[in-house]
Amino acid sequence: MKAVVYDSPRSFTVTEIPTPDPGPGEVRVRVRQTGICATDLHIHNGKFFAEFPLTPGHELVGPVDALGDGTEGFRVGEYVAVNPNMNCGHCAYCRVGNPLMCANLKGMGTNWPGAFAEYVVVPASLVYSVDGIDPDTSVFAEPTACAMHGVRTLSPPPGSSALVFGAGPTGLLLAQLIAHGGAASVTVAASSAFKLRRAADLGIDATYLMDRADLAGDVAKLKAAGGGFDLVVDATGSAAVSEQCVPLTRNGGTVMFYGVTEPEDLVRVSPYDVYRREITVKGSFAAIDTFPLAIAALRTGRARTDGLITHRFKLDDIAAALEALRGDRTVHKIILECWQE
Structure with a gap:
């Protein structure tokens, strides 16, 4: 089969490798398409727990191709998503029932x-049916599961106000689920006008066009408009943006760090301010047990993905896909097509 294989950070080839056979209790999926996200750029650079040699990719959808001995609950041809x-x-x-903090966590x-x-x-325990959902929607199962975990972590109080920094696909999925999770109003702030237009199309209550060169000015304007927010989430992965959340x-409100920053990034915060105003600070890492909830939200339209996919590349064009993700301001979501019907 054809696969992208890294031998070290930033060094990869698209090459032929043996097609794996499923063992007992395993499922072989023919990958129709997979999403590319900012985490893949971190992995490309050798960050985010990457271990080489490696084939990246963790947002897949495709039909079951073969079942290992004793594997039950799936049929060949059934479309599935995979918890990575x-x-x-x-x-x-x-x-103690905290699997996401597992000391030996493995990530596809x-x-x-x-x-x-x-x-x-993959093990059958990580496979979930998405039959009947358009693959352009079900390919978002993994980021939606992460957003669902984020909402569970955030626990929006009924009637609360929320601000989400970042209008990338995961930011917009998270904003939608916060709204359905009890918040009375959700604002999305981002520096991309076309992404904010998509946020409005997806039903977000309010949007704010940020000026990354004047974050202090943005904070002052947002605070003046409504006195702040009960919930503030950074979904950008920018430490400079994260620093604006507590103010x-x-x-009595809650801050949640959701975007992937670099391990060495630091954020300045006034401990007195957190103490005096009883601010709660939370982190939301990934998904491990929210795939059924995410797929249900995609199936019912509680989490919408309309218009998020802007670019498609073939497997052979992975280098161009990564370059677009890195520097093309017209990109919202990139899909890597591993085969076509």
Whole structure:
């Protein structure tokens, strides 16, 4: 089969490798398409737990191609999505019911083979049916599952106000789910006008066009408009933006860091301000048990993806896809097509 194979950071080829056979309890999926996200750029650069050699890719959808011995619950040809995160089940965190903090966490496309390939083999326990959902929608199952975990972590109080920094696909999925999770109003702030137009099309209550060169001015204007927000989320992965969250949070409110920053990034915050105003600060890392909820939200339209896909590339054109993700301001969501019907 054809796959993208990295031998080290920033060094990869599109090459032929053996097609994997599913073992007992495993499913082989023929990858129709997979999404590319900013995390893939971190992995490209050797960050985010990447272990080489590696085939990246963690946002896939495609039909079941083969079933290993004893595998039940799926049929060949059934369209599925795959949870890319697998916990060990026996470390201290797993044994107290906190699998996402697993000391031995495995991530598809990070430290085990991913979906920038024509086929993947995965444990059946990580596979979820998305039959009947358009593949251009079900390919968002993984980012929607991450957003669903974010909403669960944030726990929006009924009637609360929320601000989400960032109008990328995960930011807009998160904003929609916060609105359906109890918030009375949701504002999305971003520096891209066309992404904010898409936010409005998806039903977001209000948008704000940011000036990244004047974040302090943005904060002052947003605060003056309504006195701040009960919930403030950074979904940009920019430490400079993360730093604006606490000042924009109302007394007793909650800040959540959701975007992927670099490990060395630091954010300045006044501990007195957090203490005096009883601000809660949370983090939301990834998804491990929210795939059924995410797929249900996609199936019912509670999480909409209309218009998010802007670019498509073939597997052979992975270099061009990564370059577009890195520098093309017209990109919203990139899809890598691993085969076509």
